[in-house]
Amino acid sequence: MRQAFSAVSISALLAIPGAGIALQSLGSLIAVLLVFALVRALGMGSDVRIADEAAARALAEEARCGFDPIEVALDRARIGALLRNSAGEVMLIRRHGARFAARVLSSHAGARLDRGFLTLSTEDPHFGSITLDLGERAQVWAASLRRLGVRA
Structure with a gap:
């Protein structure tokens, strides 16, 4: 009896003009909020x-x-x-x-110096390259990298 009442109640709600759209909107909103909570919990999208x-070490x-x-x-922006x-x-x-x-x-x-910027790449193509803003220290680091030798 209770199930029949629930089915009738839902049917009655859906018969109201615009109720179906309202329920769809509410369901979409709940889904978006759940995805947002999951993304935050996983730490995705954070800067x-x-x-x-000490953190670099x-x-x-x-x-x-x-x-x-x-x-x-x-790096001055703390990305590398x-x-x-x-x-x-x-x-x-x-x-x-x-x-x-x-x-x-x-x-x-893979090292390229441009004023205070040092662009570095590795032998690993998946790692890509990065440009570090090291300021005045860029020249010192670029010169010290020469001790590493050259790839064959």
Whole structure:
């Protein structure tokens, strides 16, 4: 009896002019809000930045266990960083969506200096290239990358 009453009630609601559109709109609104909540919960779409040198060091350690940087250069916009360890290895960290990706540079062939901007690319085509705004430190880092050699 209760089910019949519910079916009759829904039929009666839908018979009201404009009720079907209102219910569709309400359903769409609820779906959009659920998608919004899911996106926020997953951290998607946020503007992720490297907070400071300590955060860059933590990202380097996460990318490669035991990589202990002695020198760090952060991009002014905090979307990337260069880190050098005591062995002379240089790690490039760049923003990749809502996360960060890192690669150890094997040569200076992908480095291009333009005033305070240093553009870097790696041998990994999926990593892409990034232009870091390092200010006055860009020239120092570009010169130090020459120690890495050139790709064959």
